[in-house]
Amino acid sequence: MSIPERRFQAIKDWSPGYINVTPAHLAIMAECTACGQQREFSKEDLPQNLRHSHVEDVEKRLKCSSCGAKAGKLRFGYYLADE
Numbered sequence: 001m002s003i004p005e006r007r008f009q010a011i012k013d014w015s016p017g018y019i020n021v022t023p024a025h026l027a028i029m030a031e032c033t034a035c036g037q038q039r040e041f042s043k044e045d046l047p048q049n050l051r052h053s054h055v056e057d058v059e060k061r062l063k064c065s066s067c068g069a070k071a072g073k074l075r076f077g078y079y080l081a082d083e
Helices: 055-059
Strands: 006-010 027-032 038-041 072-081
Touching: 006 027, 055 072
Parallel strands: none
Antiparallel strands: 006 072, 027 038, 027 072
16 A cells, blocks of 8 residues: 655645744745746745744745755645645
């Protein structure tokens, strides 16, 4: 029996404003708008001085580990299980 792959479902055009008010039940995905690479994002891994920042300020500091572009966008949503 294989483990189902999780698919991320973004909430269209939604942002909490400040990263610290993101509801705990939502997942965050960092996406590079230059190359399309996606990676799960944890607000708990942010440096202490960014934990109460506006989402746009956090996005300005994201750098893609695949292509090196500073074109990150945070998407908020949840995971769906494939059936």
